[in-house]
Every structure is written in structure tokens, then in C-alpha cells.
Amino acid sequence: MTSLSDRPPVITTPRPSASQAASPTARRRTAQAIVKLQRVNKTYANGAIALKDVNLSINRGDFLFITGPSGAGKSTLLKLLYGAERPTSGNVMVHDHNLAQLRGDRLSLLRRRIGVVFQDYKLIPRRTVSENIAFVLWAQGCSRKEIHRRLLPTLRLVGLQDKGDCFPDELSGGEQQRVSIARAIIGTPPVLLADEPTGNLDFDNSWQVIKILKKLNDMGVTIIITTHDEHLVRMSNHPVVQIRNGHLITVV
Ligand SMILES: Nc1ncnc2c1ncn2[C@@H]1O[C@H](COP(=O)(O)OP(=O)(O)O)[C@@H](O)[C@H]1O
Ligand SMILES: [Mg+2]
Numbered sequence: 001m002t003s004l005s006d007r008p009p010v011i012t013t014p015r016p017s018a019s020q021a022a023s024p025t026a027r028r029r030t031a032q033a034i035v036k037l038q039r040v041n042k043t044y045a046n047g048a049i050a051l052k053d054v055n056l057s058i059n060r061g062d063f064l065f066i067t068g069p070s071g072a073g074k075s076t077l078l079k080l081l082y083g084a085e086r087p088t089s090g091n092v093m094v095h096d097h098n099l100a101q102l103r104g105d106r107l108s109l110l111r112r113r114i115g116v117v118f119q120d121y122k123l124i125p126r127r128t129v130s131e132n133i134a135f136v137l138w139a140q141g142c143s144r145k146e147i148h149r150r151l152l153p154t155l156r157l158v159g160l161q162d163k164g165d166c167f168p169d170e171l172s173g174g175e176q177q178r179v180s181i182a183r184a185i186i187g188t189p190p191v192l193l194a195d196e197p198t199g200n201l202d203f204d205n206s207w208q209v210i211k212i213l214k215k216l217n218d219m220g221v222t223i224i225i226t227t228h229d230e231h232l233v234r235m236s237n238h239p240v241v242q243i244r245n246g247h248l249i250t251v252v
Contacts, residue, residue: 034060034191034222040090042076050076052246063223065233068243074226078193082114083107115184115192119199121176123168130164133182150186158182158212174205181212194225210236
């Protein structure tokens with residue numbers, strides 16, 4: 001096992017296209033860190049220590065699993081990345097902005113460039129699938145035409161093109177999670193964070209979710225996913241970091 005506490009690890013798997021590989025400049029761009037945690041500590045107000053001296057660098061286009069037992073600090077790490085929590089100390093850089101310092105409108109604008117998926121879907125029960133997905137764009141002031149233009153391709157991407165008019169309680173758990181992925185990506189964020197997205201799903205539905213995330217990754221989206229499902233991680237064949245008691249401990 002490698003301790004990551006003392007140095008920023010390179011855990012990325014840059015996959016340059018042939019044309020990018022030809023140019024050193026393009027190669028540097030490919031390996032650009034889109035997420036960077038530097039000496040990050042997080043202690044909650046009640047004294048719970050969630051993260052200890054975490055250093056992590058994730059490149060544009062990576063697909064990274066974060067594993068570890070319950071209470072290890074996985075959700076806290078993602079919360080720092082989408083600005084739901086602030087670090088007690090250290091820097092949390094996303095898209096070249098330090099989330100430890102961003103407030104108000106500037107934080108809201110940055111959040112538009114980060115999609116988030118949760119274990120419990122968080123869909124609005126009395127809204128249809130299409131309304132749930134479109135809500136984000138509508139709230140951002142997009143025109144009806146623009147929303148309409150984006151909706152069907154996004155539904156297709158998650159295999160729900162026939163379910164747009166259904167309500168969440170008419171869908172299976174796997175389908176509901178795919179709605180929440182569609183909602184997270186309709187704004188075309190370059191980064192997608194998924195906190196235990198398969199935690200409530202059986203293996204087949206979990207694998208379907210992973211396949212959609214892989215497809216998004218092939219389209220260039222950087223994916224960071226937490227899970228404690230070791231089987232899923234092994235099958236997926238992507239880089240993994242582990243968190244134990246707030247420490248990032250291994251790179252695979
Ligand atoms: N809002 C909070 N207030 C206080 N302690 C918290 C809060 N959220 C998480 N914790 C604590 O921080 C630690 C890490 O939690 P979490 O990041 O949720 O872990 P995981 O997602 O790996 O299960 C745990 O000890 C947990 O009890
Ligand atoms: Mg969690």
C-alpha cells in the first residue's frame with residue numbers, strides 16, 4: 001500500500017486520441033488536472049474528523065472509483081468537490097477555482113459545471129421524468145426550445161426515451177437512478193460526481209448505471225464515483241483510490 005498523505009499522487013489514466021498524442025502541447029492539455037485536493041482536512045462542527053491530509057489529483061477525462069467502508073469519508077470528499085461542505089484546511093480546486101474560497105453566485109456558476117448523482121435519486125415525486133430532468137435548465141433560464149432540444153437525446157442516452165411522461169413512482173429503482181443521471185448531465189457538465197449511485201440497486205441495474213457512466217466518460221466527462229461494492233469496482237476495470245478513517249490510502 002502506498003501512503004498518499006505526503007505527496008499529490010498521479011492516479012490518472014490519460015487516454016489521448018491519436019491527433020492529441022501527436023502534439024506535446026495537446027498532451028499537456030490532456031493531462032491537465034480538473035480536480036485537485038491539496039492537504040485537505042475536514043473536521044465537522046461536532047468534532048468528527050472526516051478527512052485527514054488528503055492529496056488527490058484527477059485529470060480531465062478520468063474515471064475514478066473511491067472506495068472504503070461506511071464512515072470512511074467518501075461522501076465528505078464529494079461534498080467538498082461540489083461545495084456542499086468546506087474544508088477545515090487545505091485547497092479544493094475544481095476547474096481551476098478554489099472551492100474553499102468561493103461564495104454566492106460564483107459558487108452557483110461553478111456548480112453548473114459539476115453534475116451530482118446520489119444514492120437515493122432525489123427526484124421530485126409529483127413531476128414527470130421529463131420535468132424532473134428539465135427543471136435544472138428551466139431554473140437556469142433556458143428557453144423552452146433549448147430544453148426541448150436537449151431532452152430527448154438525454155433521455156435516449158440513459159435508455160428512458162419511452163418514460164418521459166411517467167412519474168418517479170411508476171419506475172423501478174434502476175430507472176429512477178437513470179433519471180437522476182439524466183438530470184445531472186443535461187447541463188453538459190464536464191465533471192460528474194456520483195455518491196454510491198448503485199447503493200440501492202441489484203447487480204444488473206448497478207451494471208447498467210456503470211455502463212452509462214462509462215459511455216459518458218467515453219464522451220469526455222470526468223467521472224468520480226464512490227462505492228463500497230468491490231465486485232462492481234473489479235468488473236469495471238478503472239482506477240481506484242481507497243479511503244480509510246479519512247486517509248486516502250491506496251492507488252490501484
Ligand atoms: N454533517 C455531519 N456532521 C458531523 N459529522 C459528520 C457529518 N457528515 C459526516 N460526518 C462524519 O464524518 C465521517 C465521514 O462520513 P462520510 O463522509 O459520510 O463517510 P462515508 O460516505 O464514507 O460513509 C463519519 O465519521 C461521519 O459520522
Ligand atoms: Mg457516504
